[in-house]
Amino acid sequence: MKTTTLILMLLVSTLSIAQNVVDGRVIDSFDQPIPGVSVTVKGTSVSTISDFDGNFSLTTEKNYPFTLIASSIGFDDATFVVTSDTKDITIVLEDITFLDELVISASRAPERLFESPVSIERYGIKQIKNATSADFYGDLENIKGVDINTNSLALKSINTRGFATFTNTRFVQLIDGMDNTAPALNFVLGNLVGTNELDVQNIELLPGASSALYGANAFNGILFMNSKNPFDYQGISAYAKGGITSQEAAGDNEFYDVGVRMAHAFSDKFAAKANFSILKGTDWLAADKRDLENPGATRENNVGYDGLNVYGDEAKGSLRGLAAQNPAFDQSLLPLLPETVVSRTGYDEADLNDNDVESLKFDTSLHYRPFANDFEVIYAGKLGRGTTVTQDANRTLLRNFFLQQHKLEVKNDNFFVRGYITAEDAGDSYDIRFTGLNINNAWKSDGQWFQEYILTYLGAIGTNPNDPAAQQAAHAAARQVAETGRLIPGTPEFEQAFNQVTSDPDLASGSKFLEKSSFRHADANYNFSHLTSNFADIQIGGSFREYKLDSEGTVFTDVDGPIKYSEYGVYTQLQRKLLDERLKLTGSVRYDKSQLFDGNFSPRFSVSYTFGANKTRNLRASVQTGFRNPTTQDLFIGLDIGRTLLVGSAPENLDRYTVQDDFNNVYTGRDAYENSYSASSVQRFAETGNPADLEIADIDIVKPEKVTAYELGYRAQFGDFIFDGSVYYNQYQDFIANETVIVPGQGVVNGTDAEQLQAIQSLTSAGTRRTFTASTNSDVDINSYGAVAGFTYKIKGFDLNANYTYAKEDFDKEENPDFRSNFNTPEHKVKASIGNDELFKNFGFNTSFVWSDEYLWESDFGVGDIPSYTIINAQINYSIPALKAKLKVGANNLGGDEYFTAIGSGFIGSQYYVGLSINNL
Template sequence: MRTITLVIMLFFGIITTAQTTISGKVVDDNNQPIPGANIALQGASVGTVTDFDGLFTLTLEETPPFTIIVSSVGFETTNVNITSSSSDLTITLKEGTELDEVIISASRTPERVFESPVSVERFGIKKIKTTPAADFYDGLENLKGVDINTNSLTFKSVNTRGFADFANTRFVQLVDGMDNSAPALNFVLGNLLGMTELDVNSVELLPGASSALYGANAFNGILFMTSKNPFDHQGISAYFKGGITSQEASGDNEYYDYGIRIAHAFSDKFAAKANFSYLRGTDWFATSEVSVSDDIITGTRLDPNYDGLNVYGDEVSTNIRGVGVALVNLGVLPAGAENLLPNEEVSRTGYLESDLNNYKAESIKFDAALHYRPFANDFEIIYLGKVGRGTTIYQGANRYSIRNFFLQQHKLEIKNDNFFVRGYITDEDAGDSYDSRFTGININRLWKDDLTWFGEYAGAFAQATLAGQLPEQAHLIARQTADTGRLIPGTPEFENAFNTVTTDPDLATGSKFQDASQLRHVDVNYNFSHITKDFADIQVGGSFREYKLNSAGTIFTDFDGPIRYSEYGVYTQIQKKLVDDRLKITGSIRYDKSELFDGNFSPRLSLGYTAGADRNHNIRLSAQTGFRNPATQDLFIGLNVGRAILVGSASENLDRDVRTFDLSGDGQLLTGSSTADVVGRQAYENSFSLNSVLAGNPTVSNVDLVEPEKVVAVELGYRGKIKNFVIDLSGYYNLYTDFISTENVLVPLYGEVGDGTLSLAALQNGDTEVYQAYTNSDVDIKSFGGTVGVDTKIFGNFDIGVNYTFTKQDFDENEDPDFRTNFNTPEHKVKASFGNTRLFKNFGFNTSWTWSDSYFWEASFGDGNVPSFNVVNAQINYTIPKLKATIKGGATNILGDEYFTAFGTGFIGSQYYIGVSINNL
């Protein structure tokens, strides 16, 4: 026993003497502390970070001499040789440039921005803290090449290189490696259910195609958000912001946003963290009452067939003379009275969007993570759970009030420096969401059915005409008569009807948006660089995804149970440096396969050359392909949105969408039936081109079933430093084939298109229905553009940056007049920023300016011009070191010129805020 005790004591003594403790402070050139700086042992995954005062302590099981690497975003990395234990180190970091920052997204391996093989934008902690935007996600707007379309206060859609709408299925957002898109929607609801500001470690954005490494939907760009590891970033941090939003339509309304982060490493093996944030405000009111008819803005509210943009319920219309004929046949009106009625369409009276929406904006986010390092090294097991609930507005085919939308994600990941295996599940619940258009339509119908309302209108019009009234006055009298007793917003009767309709998922009588879809996803990656580094850096990986669509037949054609389908992909990448490490060659290729389509290869080849005696210039050239599988809605939707019926083109979907329509009197005589059944397949196989009918020359639509979309992208770029100027410029050219979009067609309720008789009679009698089909363009679509950004310092330590973006599509509408590309992007955009993080002791400021060219917005909700606009944001901040706190006040759109980024949304006003953050490293 004594011998064993001596051996144990000797072993313990060896371990004790092998430990080395170093401590000190990390400061900048002005001797100001740098919080959150990383201190790591060279060649190992052991390290720590500095606290708010720039202080650190690091204990290592190493004996000197050894080297530590000290780094921080915005500063040049430095190596410090340690020869003995020390407790008074002072390490000074020189301020660096964005080119020195390390990214992972471009090649799935750490590399400097300077050497990235493709264009990449990084939004680090320094930029997040100094952005004048109200939150970090809005601050992405100032990155070059980035467009942010504002759907509502809490729902912003990020896009790059054109073809943008709010259902942006060409752009991917990854949060800690998890696709943040809602499974049924196939797109991201901005940061409504994303990441809390306190936990953001870095944001990286790759514009353009990234399918070679990231798969099918990384088609037009990909956004990466990574959170802080609780081993490296510990403690309790919090923030609170409060202020107002100001808009001419809604007035001044309170706004507040607060959050807390708690992280702790219980040992060198186990750490945990939790985040919570809550935001509440009032959304931007959408109040446009312009009349929309056949996508052309015409008329006023005095028009009998008025259909207002942000007015709902007035989409229901009928030919008033046809109603008169029916009333005469029923004996309600005397014979010949139908001749007193005009041969024109009349619509029901609608409700303003503000009558149907309280414009509450809310976001609640919570996540918790457990990190376990069983061997106290870089091998790590992570569980992450995220839940979020939000209330916002989404504009798609209609305007949807997203209320208490719930999204949860659960991830299990095993990784080290060379590999990761990641699996996660995403589950959504639409909560109390509803369709504003059908809310208006069905409140009207709940009060008075269409037949009764139009009958009263026709009878009153005929009587007014017999009394000698002119048509304009007769229409007014008829509407007043039919609207007698109409439900008035704010009354108990209206509220009861509203609650009845918005809790009913059947669009024939209600408007509830019902969905509980899921996706399951697995990613694997292995980097062989530690084995093959003498030859090249080699990676292999793959992914598998399964969708489970579950809307109970309210959105998709899943009447008899959930719809399931899956897809998988595998990839490899080889990266090699040559010519004294100046030439960097990167080659990648990926194969993806959906069970619904043939497989597809996506190769990428890029060359990067570092020039100059100081290696300050890098030229990059890349050529790659990307592809996109049709989204869930492209395939399986079956939804009547009022102006059109959306029907997905998956072969098994076409016969599941069956609808029954009433026929006109003449249609009944021709067919011998009062109704007609239409199957979704007819939109693709028996329909007229809508544009040809409107032009008076009906032709067959010839709509093909949707196939995967492909792009070939070529990019040439330069990054470099010339004296005090950092320059980053790039140009690109994209060629799209089988471009996915929609085509509106007109389905006759009887007859075969091209038969020359019966189907044309259906057109003449108005016995048709508009369908929106999902298809591919037969014409190649091209886009091209470029960006240039310049950053420098002036007057000593004032930061100034300017960037310009040019984006343009090349599509001849005459070649395919029925096809809609939804480019929705300004041709020219200029952005600038000016600030100083240390104007004087503990005080800084920052401003930003954005100018956007005018552009035409084209989407299923409505088409219209978006005028050019200027936006100026500004913030000031003051740090209180003793309290480890920063006070920040700012304003967005301080010029007060209201604007909008999409046709049909609310005008964006100003936002004023003041906030404090504590211990936010």
Template sequence: MKTTLKLLAMLFCVVSFAQTTVKGKITDNSGLPLPGANVVVVGTSSGTSSDFDGNYTLTVDQEPPFSIRVTYTGFKEQIIEVTSNNQTIDVSLVEGNELDEVVISASRTPERIFESPVTVERFGLKEIKNTASVDFYDGLENLKGVDINTNSLTFKSINTRGFATFANTRFMQLVDGMDNSAPALNFPLGNLLGMTETDILSVELLPGAASALYGANAFNGILFMRSKNPFDFQGISGYVKKGITSQEAAGDNEYTDLGIRMAYKFSEKFAAKVNFGYLKGTDWAATSEEDKLNRGLTRADIDYDGINVYGDEVSTDINGVAQTLESLGLAPAGISGLVPSVDVSRTGYNERELTNYNAESIKADWGLYYRPWENDFEIQYVGKIGSGNTIYQGANRYNIKNFFLQQHKLEIRNDNFFVRGYITEDKAGDSYDMVFTGININNAWKDNNTWFGEYVAAYAGATLGGATDEAAHIAARQAADTGRFLPGTPEFQRAFDRVTNDPDLTSGSKFQDNSKIYHGDWNYNFGDLVDFAEIQVGGSVRRYSLNSFGTIYTDVDGPINYDEFGLYTQLQKSLELSESVELKLTGSLRYDKNELFDGFFSPRLSAGFTINEDHNIRASFQTGFRNPTTQDLYIGLNVGRAILVGGAEDNPERDVRNYSVNAGTLSPVGATILGQQSVDINASGAYNNSFFANSVLNDFANSGNPADLEIANSNLAKPEQVTSFELGYRGKLDGVIIDASAYYNQYQDFLANETVVSPFYGDVQLTQTLPNGVPLAVAAIANGDAEAYQTYTNADENVNSYGAAIQVSTKVLDGFDLSANYTYAKLDFDTEANPDFRTNFNTPEHKVKVSFGKTELFKNFGFNTSWRWSDNFFWEASFGDGEVPAYSVLDAQINYRIPSLKTTLKLGATNLLQDEYFTAFGTGFIGSMYYASITINNL
């Protein structure tokens, strides 16, 4: 026992002796302090950052001599040797270029972006402060290869390399290591639970697959946001932005955005911080009344279905209604002979009558940081909450109202390892589906059977009275709409309140949800222990707990739980091939296993050649995979035109719905065939007894030939895979910085949707027939006894895409910053041969972005402008398909710094040319924003 104690005491002494502290101040070449400069021990991940006054203190478990690398965005790095403990090293950095910036995301370890093995974009403190966009999140759109699809003022979806809707489940967003996707939706709601601007340390974006290090969801790109540690960044800082949003449809409306950060280091052992952000404005109003189905119809047409008009999705063949009324004895015999076989839709409500377009975001976070030994070993607790109102467009348009999201994280870390666990929980609040709001306000006033019955009776009466077909339809709609609830009336408001508080979509539109994600991950870097290479190992575990009370998922009987885990390792080695050529090799391998599927290995190999310290050529090969999302697996949602049914093995049978003659969802003929007036049918037919919807609605509808019906029988969902090849170059040529890359992606088992129609009776092989020889399935379709489903499945064909991006940056005209980039993206898939399969590529083929500015036009005064142009492209998603025209946008800002007050004043405008545009079919047009801001003490 005594011997053991002596050994422990000796070990403690050695550890204590091995600790070295270095401190000093970091400034630019004019003597101004540089807050947030990185100080890292060369060859390790150990490091720290300078505070607001440029001061830093670095304590490491390493004896001198060793070297530290000092870097700061836009300045050349310096490497300085540490020769003794408690040494003071003041550093003056010389302005450099963006290739000297340090990134962490590409390899999970600090490295110059110049040497990164894959494409990575960085948005640092300098770029955040100088962005011409209204906030840092919008400013990411000016990076090459990046798309931002604007859902609403407070919800924007970031994507790289295509294949995205607003439900962007292929793109991951990490905030201080936490995936901030909403559990119910399985994708991030923009920056709702993100960060306040004054707490951001850096933003990095990794395009393309990164499954080898980050797992199943890191399939199409990752956004990394890191916050400031209160040990390194103390004090109170904040900002206020006031201005207006201007849109032709909504007019000019007030806009407010403010945030505050408070951080304090109580001692060398304990520090804490609190952040708060608030945004309020008026959303971009969506007011399109164009025909949603691209048939060229207007509100004067009888089967009109407007893009942003809801309730008119309910449509039926009025001759079939007449026949049903006749057969039930509810209408005079022969009435069906007076009524044509045409589809008629109910009268709908405009979207602006179903929402007030209130855009609001309230978020707060707090952190407690403890360093028990006053070194880099740190224990963190971080809590985050976010709530707000926004518009989300998925299968329908949704008013996300009082939505609530929270995260809680506990993390233990030092410069070589971390272990963290966190929980993410959401609550739907008062959110509701605007399409079903319109449908069920109509039903609250007059149910569909009554409305269509009155329409048929009025049409027949007008026809008998000698009216033309057009006049008879007008008279029929007027008669059926008599007494309709009109917006602004007490009757309408009572129906609206009742419907939006009812979670049953047969009568209401409210979303209920309280889903959770439990996640843990860890990483250890052996860089300090192994000399021949840098080796990392890590892993993650996750549990999904879905609890929508049957409103989104098929969880009417209780929460749905399932688990997944992953393990990975990475080896990185630099080889000096000659005095002027260095080769950096990186190899990564990850294994992931979801309890619903077989496990997957994801390797990544990359090589980077650095030539003369000015040129770097990189090449990489990597594979990625994506597990089907929670919605891909367990959704069970009626969106009006179809039922969304997830592709988990046990899910279709969980989705059970009732069809009856009284509700008008089962024909009298069908009731006779089935032998009952009401029947419960599950969604398994979508996957084992269905036709492709395109063959039913087009080919068969036009020809009447059963041979034109094409069997669908979608496959159940399974993981999607990608193989990616990338080649890139970064370098300096006579003061010009060039960063270029090209990629080719091959997707197998591509996850997407198919729209199918499943008959209530009869088999799709057409072997079951009526006595007259008509196949039962054909009779079911003819009688309207069938259901449309949107299935979640995998493509049999491979889907390929390729693209390239290049950025050129330089200084012109005595110090002005000029940067331009171009992005090319192309889908390689035969859509004509697969009309029922939707890839949702949703990306312009060509994009151009240019920025021009100067941080010091004259003393303390700077400006920046950004212009971007996007090619036209075709948008396809479950809400609707349509062309997105080409557009160009100009943003600009001027700023003035008051150093004595540590304050920056800014005036800015987005979409300065006032050419309204949209980035997706069905959304509101994006107008202009004009604002003034004051930022105080921002480190």
């Protein structure tokens, strides 16, 4: 009996310990509930998350009294002592200012944004929820200093401090430490196959050179996107958006975007999460029919018309020149033919691209904390499939493009070691320009088409070869005959040819983009500050990457098998605070070595000083260096894109890439570097006929590009008013660029007199010369400079933000006419926003404004002016506490004036949407 009584007493005691249930609520200083707050029992691993109404509940075995710790991004931590007599627990969290928030990326260690030694921008959960854009990624344009080039509804390219293209190889984006650059495409895919907005915890952006800590290509800037840990953010949340896009070229079209996040901590040692989202709609149609070589020209008034977003009309030549190249043609008739350039009739982009856009994303991660503390083992897998258009030398439809990443990471508060693989599969992607060219050829070859055109022209011109009216009538008759039987979009015959061409990877007859490249990456970092803090905070780290290029010879010169090469880097950083921790000195240096190039050192030094009685002002200065390795395409591409041959300059690539013209002349990649004339001098020679105007190109093979960046910045807080501004000056060395050269089919440009004469004679006929676009470095002096300034001000519940960006390139174009820097950045840009989370009970709004100055756009696809534009986005939202939901209604480009950010891309119209998010903490 005594034994039974003792057992019952022990059970009752155990149950009483296990049933210390704590219920409470977390609110802010305005008595508003705060969802997503982590509430932990101090000294244990017991924790929970507050719900949409700020309520929480947890059970602990700890005896009374014990302490609760409540923490949430954007608020100071708060503690609350719980006793057996405590009733109605309410924990109040005080807002911290934006500059007091912690950032990690500036120094690879947590520090107040206010004390960051370099410029840094932060975009958190609050900004994501209040985004005015239909997707949070597009809303990043409101960050000061940021430029976004919109190529597609689902593909936006972020850049800072100039030199932007859609294939932006100077900017890096890391998602949970993984670089989401496509291995063969060479550029960041934005959020096409990125992160579900429900899972984004915060975004940090470092503008400018960051190679000292992050290695190659962290040149113009680096974006860090960090997701939510399932230990800290649990539950199921979801969102659904729908609406229309409105564009003059494509009309009004529906779109939808839905996503779900599921996360659960099964114990204090194991947690997991999964995210899924899908966006589907109609893209911004590219329908610019300007002829950039002949402004104002149309197919109706120009027989040599070559429209910007028209494809197939690139097949062209002068009637006399084409006839002269045909040995079967009666050469005595040449005087009857004009030098007039004639082009084939092409197809509009709408004929070759159904204009669908899709982004399908799935990711999952498993988190294991074997000791129930900060030591964590993580597996993360990301899968993404997208359909969208990208643009470089040509426009490419990425159709069912697939990217996957798999990561294994071990970390705690002082170190991390991670390894991951990124692999792509081009799926059903194809080149839109070659689709138009080869659909024409599938019906009738260029040779046959031009022969019919010439013979009909000669028959129609009669005895009046110099009469403009007769010439116009002859051209009309010739095109009518040559076009007889042309494949018409929408017909079964056209669809059959389209399917045949887009499934053929041989660009001589097809347009399929065949690509299955990948890279492996590993990096590690250890922070010794817990051991050396009395002296300084010291870190060391390093990385390794190996590329595997696999295009089966369709993009790279990898006909005989995949191309592999590797690179590695090591770095260290020392940071020390002096003078009552007001003065912060930071020095770092990194050494990187590519298998293909000499090693490179990237030092960085910065100093910052916090002054004022309450440490509310900060002055910073830094000297940073960056470098950019030539891309996979700079090194190993070998691609005929019609107008030119793209060639990479890796030593083994120069002789491996060979092409042959219709006259059996053989050209190699080496010829582009050692046996060529500059394109501009050949143009002058064509106009004057004077061989003295020719200039031998003599370009060097490509090597890494470097930059030295000087920056001075100032931050200050005056009550609820916060200011942050900086000025910078960048000096570039060995600027990587493409140079267009002409290789003669015969002769040697710097050979004997006879060989030089033969080379010059080859230039008189397009059939016995080839145009190359070669990767090289410019020896011209290129600098850039600019300033960024912005403020935030909170008054009576309203959040006011405004910023200004100035960017200028220092480069003398007249002295270097063959060099194109692709600065592609407006000199002036102004942004502003105003919003209120609680204008009325449960009702809020936000609106944003962007004005961009006009600027010049340069790229392989086209060159031209981008007019000034203004964008106004707005949203209103209503919270539904009973459903833990928020309803949002918004409009992008509210004014409706269509604009574009690059030559050849689709004009951007308006987007209207309605969205509902549930349990999004």
